[in-house]
Amino acid sequence: MTERVTIIGGGLAGSEAAYQAVKRGCKATILEMKPVRFSPAHTMEGLAELVCSNSLKSESLENASGVLKEEMRVCGSLIIKAAEASRVPAGNALAVDRKAFSDYVTGALADAGVEIERREVTDIPEARPLVIATGPLTSEPLAGAIGGLISSSNLYFYDAVAPIVYKDSIDMDRAFMASRYGKGGDDYINCPLDEDEYRRFVEALLAAEMVKPREFEEMKCFEGCMPVEAMARRGPDTLMFGPMKPVGLVDPRTGKRPYAAVQLRRENIEGTLYNIVGFQTRMTFPEQRRVLGLIPGLERAEFARFGKLHRNSYIDSPRLLTPAQSLRTDGALFFAGQITGVEGYCESAASGLLAGINACRRSRGQSPVCPPPTTVMGALVRHISSERDSAFTPMNANFGLLPPLKGRDRRERLARRAIEDMRAWVDGGFKFLETSA
Numbered sequence: 001m002t003e004r005v006t007i008i009g010g011g012l013a014g015s016e017a018a019y020q021a022v023k024r025g026c027k028a029t030i031l032e033m034k035p036v037r038f039s040p041a042h043t044m045e046g047l048a049e050l051v052c053s054n055s056l057k058s059e060s061l062e063n064a065s066g067v068l069k070e071e072m073r074v075c076g077s078l079i080i081k082a083a084e085a086s087r088v089p090a091g092n093a094l095a096v097d098r099k100a101f102s103d104y105v106t107g108a109l110a111d112a113g114v115e116i117e118r119r120e121v122t123d124i125p126e127a128r129p130l131v132i133a134t135g136p137l138t139s140e141p142l143a144g145a146i147g148g149l150i151s152s153s154n155l156y157f158y159d160a161v162a163p164i165v166y167k168d169s170i171d172m173d174r175a176f177m178a179s180r181y182g183k184g185g186d187d188y189i190n191c192p193l194d195e196d197e198y199r200r201f202v203e204a205l206l207a208a209e210m211v212k213p214r215e216f217e218e219m220k221c222f223e224g225c226m227p228v229e230a231m232a233r234r235g236p237d238t239l240m241f242g243p244m245k246p247v248g249l250v251d252p253r254t255g256k257r258p259y260a261a262v263q264l265r266r267e268n269i270e271g272t273l274y275n276i277v278g279f280q281t282r283m284t285f286p287e288q289r290r291v292l293g294l295i296p297g298l299e300r301a302e303f304a305r306f307g308k309l310h311r312n313s314y315i316d317s318p319r320l321l322t323p324a325q326s327l328r329t330d331g332a333l334f335f336a337g338q339i340t341g342v343e344g345y346c347e348s349a350a351s352g353l354l355a356g357i358n359a360c361r362r363s364r365g366q367s368p369v370c371p372p373p374t375t376v377m378g379a380l381v382r383h384i385s386s387e388r389d390s391a392f393t394p395m396n397a398n399f400g401l402l403p404p405l406k407g408r409d410r411r412e413r414l415a416r417r418a419i420e421d422m423r424a425w426v427d428g429g430f431k432f433l434e435t436s437a
């Protein structure tokens with residue numbers, strides 16, 4: 001008997017998962033709620049709908065998104081094949097005709113024999129292996145059932161994300177390492193501001209261009225995830241009592257407490273990425289670069305991830321998932337795509353790719369696998385499934401997740417190593433690097 005993998009959600013992750021499973025000889029069924037029910041962002045009947053931009057971002061190997069695409073190509077990704085077949089000219093970016101893209105995926109899955117049942121799933125089916133790939137706008141009844149399965153405190157509905165910058169782009173002649181009141185070692189990078197710098201920053205923040213929330217994203221924020229600009233609107237000094245408070249800090253250059261300070265906290269084990277604490281924002285990406293560049297030390301900061309605030313259902317993967325994308329408590333129940341806390345079209349598809357491979361392996365009693373940590377795909381799934389003390393926020397592909405290399409041409413060498421290691425993983429039958437899951 002051929003083993004069957006059941007997948008809830010025929011988006012980018014679910015489609016890729018189904019394709020990978022059938023490519024390996026498993027049967028696959030996708031349970032997709034469109035057109036019976038549409039999320040507030042979906043409008044097309046076809047699978048793998050791109051709900052917003054028609055770009056899958058850059059193909060250049062100078063950035064991690066381009067490297068991830070190359071890795072997916074090496075793995076035989078359906079989403080990359082569909083994008084190549086439906087591409088429209090867009091310079092370095094892999095942009096597509098979204099209708100042709102969705103038609104290609106829907107047709108390829110039908111040709112491969114994937115069964116597609118069009119219905120809303122409202123409870124967790126008994127079928128195993130099961131892949132839940134219902135995305136950032138998972139319908140409410142199923143979100144409730146997932147909350148019941150993993151505990152609702154492990155399921156988030158909004159994403160209030162502070163920007164993350166590369167450490168080596170921070171000017172450490174202006175910034176300094178310290179913890180407030182000297183507690184906890186030199187854990188934070190601190191950017192001190194004098195009064196003029198603070199006032200100029202607040203003025204620029206209040207005048208900055210913001211991304212407008214979609215109707216279904218209008219929300220009341222908890223104090224803990226309030227955007228920095230909303231705090232600034234409460235009064236000119238509010239930020240000095242919030243994320244820019246200087247208490248407990250002494251600038252080693254002046255020997256005094258700064259007028260205000262911005263703190264950055266380490267984001268990954270390697271210490272290559274730092275997030276700007278409390279700076280979740282709706283500023284547009286160019287405005288984040290400009291306005292946050294007024295903070296001393298961040299003038300030339302390079303952003304690994306920009307700040308955001310939007311509707312996004314995702315689970316607390318660091319506490320729940322293995323790098324193979326299955327639950328730690330149920331090795332036959334997988335999550336894939338944006339619901340795992342990866343962020344972006346390709347990242348979601350890559351997560352589906354790995355879940356599809358592992359769901360098929362599971363159905364045959366084989367152990368789970370994961371690409372090496374030196375690949376962008378391997379680093380990303382390890383990042384989201386690594387336990388941490390701080391709150392988990394979604395993550396996109398970026399070079400800061402990879403084990404660092406020293407010396408010149410680092411990005412080029414990181415990219416080359418990632419692609420070579422991915423080829424070796426694929427040539428070795430996708431299995432030489434098994435996870436401990």
Ligand SMILES: Cc1cc2nc3c(=O)[nH]c(=O)nc-3n(C[C@H](O)[C@H](O)[C@H](O)COP(=O)(O)OP(=O)(O)OC[C@H]3O[C@@H](n4cnc5c(N)ncnc54)[C@H](O)[C@@H]3O)c2cc1C
Nearest residue numbers: 009011012013033052053121134135139337338344345348
């Ligand atoms: C409004 C919005 C705009 C975005 N814009 C971009 C962008 O421009 N670029 C980018 O890189 N990323 C963007 N993202 C983030 C992310 O990359 C996409 O959401 C991506 O589509 C996620 O892929 P996925 O497969 O996880 O989910 P999806 O592609 O959303 O697929 C999930 C599927 O599950 C189905 N489903 C949901 N609930 C059920 C249920 N109960 N039963 C059966 N089926 C169900 C849905 O109908 C859908 O087809 C955006 C996200 C949102 C919400």
